[in-house]
Amino acid sequence: MADGQWYPPEWPARIRALATGTLTPAPAKRASTVLLLKDTPTGPTVHMLRRAASMAFAGGAYAYPGGGVDPRDDDHHVRWAGPTRAEWSTRLGVDESAAQAIVCAAVRETYEEAGVLLAGPSADAVVSDTTGDDWEADRAALVAHDLSFAEFLDRRGLVLRSDLLGAWARWITPEFEPRRYDTWFFVAVLPAGQRTRNATTEADRTVWIHPSDAVARYDKGELLMLPPTIATLRHLTAYGSAADALSAAATVDLTPVLAQAHLADDDALVLTWPGHDEFTIRIAPGGASTGGSGS
Numbered sequence: 001m002a003d004g005q006w007y008p009p010e011w012p013a014r015i016r017a018l019a020t021g022t023l024t025p026a027p028a029k030r031a032s033t034v035l036l037l038k039d040t041p042t043g044p045t046v047h048m049l050r051r052a053a054s055m056a057f058a059g060g061a062y063a064y065p066g067g068g069v070d071p072r073d074d075d076h077h078v079r080w081a082g083p084t085r086a087e088w089s090t091r092l093g094v095d096e097s098a099a100q101a102i103v104c105a106a107v108r109e110t111y112e113e114a115g116v117l118l119a120g121p122s123a124d125a126v127v128s129d130t131t132g133d134d135w136e137a138d139r140a141a142l143v144a145h146d147l148s149f150a151e152f153l154d155r156r157g158l159v160l161r162s163d164l165l166g167a168w169a170r171w172i173t174p175e176f177e178p179r180r181y182d183t184w185f186f187v188a189v190l191p192a193g194q195r196t197r198n199a200t201t202e203a204d205r206t207v208w209i210h211p212s213d214a215v216a217r218y219d220k221g222e223l224l225m226l227p228p229t230i231a232t233l234r235h236l237t238a239y240g241s242a243a244d245a246l247s248a249a250a251t252v253d254l255t256p257v258l259a260q261a262h263l264a265d266d267d268a269l270v271l272t273w274p275g276h277d278e279f280t281i282r283i284a285p286g287g288a289s290t291g292g293s294g295s
Contacts, residue, residue, distance in 0.1 A: 012283050014176040015261040015269050025175035028182040030098065032106035033066025035168060035232060036116060037242035038190040043210055044242045046233070047114060047196050050205040061224040062214070065113035066106075068181065073101035073108075076150035081123035082163030091167055092184060093254065103162050106186045108149045112142055114206070115197045118165065118188055119158040126161055128193030164188050166249025168235070171228040174259035174271075182256070185232050187249050189242040211236040227279045228257070 017023035036047040048062045074097040083091075088099040111117045111130070120126035130139075138156070141147035153160060165186045173180035190196070198206045211233045217223040218230050225233075235252075239245040259279075261271045269283040 011176065011271075012269055014178075015271065015283075016263070018176040018261065019263050019269075023176060026178060026180050028172050028180040030069040030102060030105070031067060031181040031183040032069065032102050032109060033064045033183055033185050034106050034110045034165070035064050035185065035187045035236065036110060036114060036190055036196065037187060037236075037245060038208060039242050040208075040210075043212075043240060044236070044245065045208040045210050046214070046236060047190070048207055048209060048214065049113070049198065049202075050207075052202055052204045061226055061229070063226070063229055064185075065110050066183070067109040067112070069101045069105045070108070070145070070149065071101070072148040073104040073150065074098065076148055078104055078150045079153045079159040081120075081159040081161050082165075088162065091254070092170075102184050103165065104149050104160065106165055106184070106188075107160055107162075108142060108152075110188070112139060113202075115139070116190060116194050117158075118161050118191065119153060119156075120161055121157060121159070123159060123161075126164070126191045127158065128191065130194060164191070166246045166252075167254055168249055168252055169228065169232050170254045170256045171231075172256050172258040174261070176261060183228070184254075185228065187236075187242075187245050189246055227259075227273055227276060231257075231273075231276055231279075 014023060018025070037044050038047070039045075046064075048064060051061050051063055078100060080100075085096040085100050088103055089096045092099050092102055094102065107118045115130055117127055117130050138147065138152055142149065142152055165188050167184060168187045169185040170183065171185070172182045196206065196208070214223060214233050215230065215237060218225050218233075236245060239248060255275075257273055257275060259271060259273050261269060264270050264282070267285045269281075271281040271283070273279045
């Protein structure tokens, strides 16, 4: 493998099963992930976590805080500030209840996994400190699903600051994967006074890294990443500050990216991600990969 693109050894068999009609795609569950940004004297950095080697999927790969949507966030009234649910519905291409749940997942998962909360006591304020035993008890209750996000905001007297998020990309897990997600990627700026920490058992390391440095290390094969991660990082390298990236998010194309696989005439498997030629993989009948980033 010439770079840090990761794919599991069971993919060829599953792709063949999908191509021959013996595999039925699983439905894709909604999810959100957040590229949390912080400015430094040498340019913006992004918060990344390394998935623990013990994880069944993509162990050792670098990613961002994120996770699945909580269905309770579709219909619970959530204290809200920033763009309306209708505006988010238009931007994300879903109905209003789904838009609320997707945005809630982005904010909740960032708090659960990084200890950073994009919420405040009013529409023009944000909490500056989320440390302490009482905060940790609430975070643990969210992780355990003992507390909904709406209940968490209510008990804290906080409103979700949706204006602190910008939609950045949308990727859907390939149809041959047993666990699939329809994931919206967001960018956000680290609120003043708050600090990130590794608050999840799913990661064994967290880093703040310049997007260009992360890309270079991926290209050298030093950092493992899935296609959505490296694609969003490459996009970030165009911006000179966290605020610039957040501002640009309003016009970023959110057309979903879904990998496509087919059998070539020589029985090799060809896997492509539309619009992202660098990820094209050609897997020979014997299992070796060639071409694109899979070489």
